[in-house]
Amino acid sequence: MVEVRLEGVSKRFGRVVAVDNVSIVFEDGRFTVLLGPSGSGKSTILYLVAGVYKPSSGRIFFGDRDVTNLPPKERNVGLVFQNYALYPHMTVYENIAFPLRLRGEDEAAIDRKVHEVARLLHIEELLDRRPGQLSGGQQQRVALARALVKEPDVLLLDEPLSNLDALLRLTIRGELKKLQQKLGITAIHVTHDQAEAMSMADKIVVIDRGRVQQEGPPLEVYERPRNLFVATFIGSPPANTLPATVEHRDGYPLIRVAGSLYRPGERHAAKIREAGLDRVVVAFRPEHARLAEHPPEGEDLAFEAEVYLVEPLGRENIVTLEAAGMPVKVVTPPEERPSGRLYVVVPRERVLLFEPETGLSLDHL
Amino acid sequence: MPGRPRPGPAFFFLLPALALILVFYVVPLILSVYIGFTPLRDWNLQRLGELSLDNYRRLYHLVLHDPDLRKVVQTTIVFTSVTLAVNVLGGLVLALAMFFMDEWLSLPYRLLWLLPRMTPVAVYSLLWYYFFLPGREGILNSWLMSLGLIDEPRAWGKDPELLPYSAWAILVLVNGFVGVSFGMIVFYSALKSIPREQVIAARIDGASTLQLARHVLIPQIRWHIVYVTVWQLLSLLTTFAHIFLLVEWGTLDRAWGSNWALYVFNTAFLTQDQGFAAAAATVLVAVGVVLGLLALRLMRFREMMVEPKGEL
Amino acid sequence: MALRLRLRRGGPAGEAAGADVETLERRRLNLVLGLAVGLGLAPVLYLYLLLVLSSFSNTMLTSLPLPGSGVELTLRNWEMLFRGQVAPAAGKIYTTRDIVLIILNTLVVALGVTAVVVAASVMAGYAFSRLRFRWRRGLMEFIILLHAFPGVALIIAVYAVYVWSLGPVRELLGRDSLAAYSVFYTVLARASLEIPMSIWLMKGFFDRIPWEVEWSALIDGASRFTVWRRILLPQVKPGIAALAIFAFLAGWEDLIYVRVFLYPQVKTLATFIEESVAGLETAYLPVVAAAGTLYLIPTIVFFIATQRLLLEAMSGGVKG
Numbered sequence: 001m002v003e004v005r006l007e008g009v010s011k012r013f014g015r016v017v018a019v020d021n022v023s024i025v026f027e028d029g030r031f032t033v034l035l036g037p038s039g040s041g042k043s044t045i046l047y048l049v050a051g052v053y054k055p056s057s058g059r060i061f062f063g064d065r066d067v068t069n070l071p072p073k074e075r076n077v078g079l080v081f082q083n084y085a086l087y088p089h090m091t092v093y094e095n096i097a098f099p100l101r102l103r104g105e106d107e108a109a110i111d112r113k114v115h116e117v118a119r120l121l122h123i124e125e126l127l128d129r130r131p132g133q134l135s136g137g138q139q140q141r142v143a144l145a146r147a148l149v150k151e152p153d154v155l156l157l158d159e160p161l162s163n164l165d166a167l168l169r170l171t172i173r174g175e176l177k178k179l180q181q182k183l184g185i186t187a188i189h190v191t192h193d194q195a196e197a198m199s200m201a202d203k204i205v206v207i208d209r210g211r212v213q214q215e216g217p218p219l220e221v222y223e224r225p226r227n228l229f230v231a232t233f234i235g236s237p238p239a240n241t242l243p244a245t246v247e248h249r250d251g252y253p254l255i256r257v258a259g260s261l262y263r264p265g266e267r268h269a270a271k272i273r274e275a276g277l278d279r280v281v282v283a284f285r286p287e288h289a290r291l292a293e294h295p296p297e298g299e300d301l302a303f304e305a306e307v308y309l310v311e312p313l314g315r316e317n318i319v320t321l322e323a324a325g326m327p328v329k330v331v332t333p334p335e336e337r338p339s340g341r342l343y344v345v346v347p348r349e350r351v352l353l354f355e356p357e358t359g360l361s362l363d364h365l
Numbered sequence: 366m367p368g369r370p371r372p373g374p375a376f377f378f379l380l381p382a383l384a385l386i387l388v389f390y391v392v393p394l395i396l397s398v399y400i401g402f403t404p405l406r407d408w409n410l411q412r413l414g415e416l417s418l419d420n421y422r423r424l425y426h427l428v429l430h431d432p433d434l435r436k437v438v439q440t441t442i443v444f445t446s447v448t449l450a451v452n453v454l455g456g457l458v459l460a461l462a463m464f465f466m467d468e469w470l471s472l473p474y475r476l477l478w479l480l481p482r483m484t485p486v487a488v489y490s491l492l493w494y495y496f497f498l499p500g501r502e503g504i505l506n507s508w509l510m511s512l513g514l515i516d517e518p519r520a521w522g523k524d525p526e527l528l529p530y531s532a533w534a535i536l537v538l539v540n541g542f543v544g545v546s547f548g549m550i551v552f553y554s555a556l557k558s559i560p561r562e563q564v565i566a567a568r569i570d571g572a573s574t575l576q577l578a579r580h581v582l583i584p585q586i587r588w589h590i591v592y593v594t595v596w597q598l599l600s601l602l603t604t605f606a607h608i609f610l611l612v613e614w615g616t617l618d619r620a621w622g623s624n625w626a627l628y629v630f631n632t633a634f635l636t637q638d639q640g641f642a643a644a645a646a647t648v649l650v651a652v653g654v655v656l657g658l659l660a661l662r663l664m665r666f667r668e669m670m671v672e673p674k675g676e677l
Numbered sequence: 678m679a680l681r682l683r684l685r686r687g688g689p690a691g692e693a694a695g696a697d698v699e700t701l702e703r704r705r706l707n708l709v710l711g712l713a714v715g716l717g718l719a720p721v722l723y724l725y726l727l728l729v730l731s732s733f734s735n736t737m738l739t740s741l742p743l744p745g746s747g748v749e750l751t752l753r754n755w756e757m758l759f760r761g762q763v764a765p766a767a768g769k770i771y772t773t774r775d776i777v778l779i780i781l782n783t784l785v786v787a788l789g790v791t792a793v794v795v796a797a798s799v800m801a802g803y804a805f806s807r808l809r810f811r812w813r814r815g816l817m818e819f820i821i822l823l824h825a826f827p828g829v830a831l832i833i834a835v836y837a838v839y840v841w842s843l844g845p846v847r848e849l850l851g852r853d854s855l856a857a858y859s860v861f862y863t864v865l866a867r868a869s870l871e872i873p874m875s876i877w878l879m880k881g882f883f884d885r886i887p888w889e890v891e892w893s894a895l896i897d898g899a900s901r902f903t904v905w906r907r908i909l910l911p912q913v914k915p916g917i918a919a920l921a922i923f924a925f926l927a928g929w930e931d932l933i934y935v936r937v938f939l940y941p942q943v944k945t946l947a948t949f950i951e952e953s954v955a956g957l958e959t960a961y962l963p964v965v966a967a968a969g970t971l972y973l974i975p976t977i978v979f980f981i982a983t984q985r986l987l988l989e990a991m992s993g994g995v996k997g
Binding site for chain 3: 374375376377378379380381382383385386388389390392393394396397400405408410459462463465466467470472474475476477478479480481483484485486487488491492493494495496498500502503504507508542550564565568574596599600602603605606609610613614615626629630633634639642643646649650653654656657658660661
């Protein structure tokens with residue numbers, strides 16, 4: 001097992017910059033998820049680690065070993081593709097045995113290892129079949145077996161769950177995570193599915209436009225998004241964002257949002273003064289807000305809004321309101337059926353403030 | 366849309382093509398076999414009424430006893446099989462090389478290898494005529510003489526000391542450069558359609574370039590290989606334009622340099638013995654039908670004759 | 678074998694131009710493969726070069742006309758070709774008019790083949806792609822079988838039909854029309870060789886047009902023929918262009934059909950070269966080289982102009 005380190009890695013395809021000066025540490029034995037929208041460069045990062053692509057600049061290390069220019073063969077990684085990339089003309093057994101054959105291992109050892117990994121993944125009864133005869137989930141397991149049989153130092157997963165149906169995805173998500181923990185292997189998993197990322201990751205690295213937007217444990221990324229992109233990309237429904245203006249009363253900055261005034265805490269107030277901001281973006285997660293008939297006591301964020309749509313999802317309702325012409329979503333308990341004009345109330349500690357130009361959180365300024 | 370088949374518009378659109386196919390394929394196909402049973406000579410169509418097996422008897426006799434025709438038969442067998450092997454294997458090697466090359470290099474190469482195929486027959490044959498010219502002006506002679514390998518210019522395709530091998534070598538060379546590009550193009554496009562992830566997966570699994578070709582790429586284009594072999598066999602058996610010119614221009618010995626198809630052509634249009642030529646051509650027609658059906662099956666195997674969606 | 682555009686595959690795996698991983702030593706692989714493939718082809722390319730250069734030389738070249746080799750570069754061969762002074766000694770005299778006529782004849786055959794092939798296969802390709810009729814599938818299979826079948830094996834019977842047709846044509850149109858008729862028949866016979874493949878290619882082009890386009894036009898009240906002419910044809914223009922180029926080159930380069938069916942007085946560049954090489958003394962070969970170079974020009978022009986189209990159509994299906 002090994003730690004994988006990217007130091008200032010960039011990758012250009014012609015004039016397109018796919019990966020822009022990225023430095024990431026994938027810790028030894030941990031499950032790291034690269035999360036980002038399609039075209040963000042996350043898969044390119046994975047392929048850089050695999051050695052499919054060569055960085056345009058920067059270096060890649062496996063532990064102390066500089067692998068930047070090494071071909072995949074010399075990196076000992078296992079890679080599971082989105083479409084699995086099984087060899088259609090070989091049986092499942094041959095597919096799994098292939099990496100070992102190429103290493104020139106003897107038949108007895110190959111046979112033992114293939115059966116071992118097949119047992120681990122519960123595909124022993126499929127060994128004589130061809131990939132074309134397998135279901136998506138089975139192909140996925142075979143691809144995983146082929147990646148694991150060579151006992152790789154790093155397991156790379158390129159959206160391996162996205163071709164599976166929703167139910168199977170949930171099952172395999174759990175199994176995959178358990179398997180990784182059992183083997184203690186360094187895993188890098190690429191996905192655009194934020195729920196998948198939240199549930200599997202020891203660490204999430206959010207990627208957009210070829211750059212790292214934020215990295216950290218899932219909960220931290222969720223609750224303390226570093227910028228507006230992360231706030232709106234993660235979470236379902238995503239965080240509400242409302243443009244707001246800053247008004248100064250007696251030297252203290254107050255924030256006017258959707259017609260109401262909000263008094264930020266000392267720390268935020270200091271940041272606003274420091275940066276001389278006259279506008280900010282107020283954000284909060286739909287599940288952190290509640291609806292009230294009357295304006296609340298105290299200093300929580302509260303503003304008036306008109307109920308526009310209630311979507312009952314069974315476990316909860318998603319209420320869309322309109323506040324000063326802007327849509328706001330709030331998650332409420334299923335028994336509530338709000339209507340008319342109401343107050344949206346967000347506890348102070350849940351209010352996120354962002355600088356409008358750069359999109360950076362005031363906490364990270 | 367009306368679901369009932371309407372023959373009207375279809376007939377209108379198909380008419381020109383079907384008329385041409387009828388006049389230039391269907392009728393000649395039947396007629397060709399028919400003429401083989403008649404003593405047609407000098408295009409005297411009056412003789413089309415007399416039917417007999419004479420032509421086939423004569424053909425059988427000549428194949429067994431006529432030294433020239435025996436040479437033609439040998440040439441046909443050697444030329445066809447060797448060129449076939451060169452074309453299929455060469456095409457495969459070229460396609461793999463192009464596949465592993467970067468695009469900026471492989472595109473011009475693929476085009477250049479197509480050049481002999483695209484060149485007019487007369488010009489391409491002229492190149493080789495001049496290359497093998499018997500005198501000192503011949504390129505090959507001039508090269509070999511300046512290298513001191515030969516003292517006197519030689520007539521490469523006719524020299525009794527070198528026949529039949531020199532004639533065969535020339536035939537294979539001339540047709541090989543034309544034929545090899547077919548396999549190259551078909552194989553290359555087949556290789557390109559293999560998902561790229563499989564190439565990457567094999568590399569990650571530790572495959573070298575040769576192992577990648579041998580274990581992952583070639584097994585997946587095996588049907589293309591069979592298909593190209595059948596197709597090339599068919600065209601090699603019936604090709605004669607280049608050979609015709611090289612024989613007519615004296616580059617090649619008439620007997621050792623002719624294949625069956627050229628023999629048929631010359632018998633019909635030079636010796637004017639059309640009944641006999643048609644009988645000899647029937648062999649080609651039969652082989653054409655059989656191999657054509659085989660090629661069709663192979664194409665079906667691959668393409669499944671994609672039915673257009675949402676037929677009106 | 679439909680002519681198909683390979684769509685660029687999405688995702689990072691499809692982004693780079695090459696198929697292989699980047700971290701391998703590409704340069705060495707390119708070098709080794711490039712040299713090997715290039716060396717195989719170099720002799721043939723050298724022959725082309727020598728032919729073209731020889732047409733500007735006083736003698737046939739056996740090596741590059743480097744300074745000091747005593748080779749004199751001249752336009753004399755081209756002059757002789759167009760002035761028509763080739764080899765009175767060999768008993769062959771061509772006039773200026775002759776070579777221009779020869780080029781025109783070649784063009785007429787090539788353009789005729791193009792017209793016939795394009796018209797017939799655009800119509801039939803549409804029918805096979807879009808219309809429902811009895812035997813549709815069977816007929817398509819038969820045409821693909823013909824595509825594989827070597828049409829040239831039937832040339833004796835095709836000629837017999839020609840001979841048979843000469844009588845009625847002479848009766849109807851008179852003796853003087855026979856030369857023109859021979860051109861007409863040559864064009865049809867040669868075009869027929871290309872028809873099966875062209876129909877199949879054209880069907881592939883029509884297959885790619887979305888059905889909705891056609892449906893909406895039909896619903897708007899257009900007739901089938903109007904839909905074909907006004908809606909579909911404009912969309913298959915690139916296909917028609919490709920087809921036309923291939924048909925033109927096929928007609929342009931043909932030797933066998935031209936030689937067999939055309940009236941002996943009607944020459945094309947192919948038969949001109951054939952006769953000149955057979956009949957002239959070796960000393961006049963540079964003039965023939967000029968004719969060959971001239972003959973090669975359209976091929977090279979199309980070749981360069983249509984590179985990718987050519988490669989794609991070739992992989993779609995061509996006679997080997």
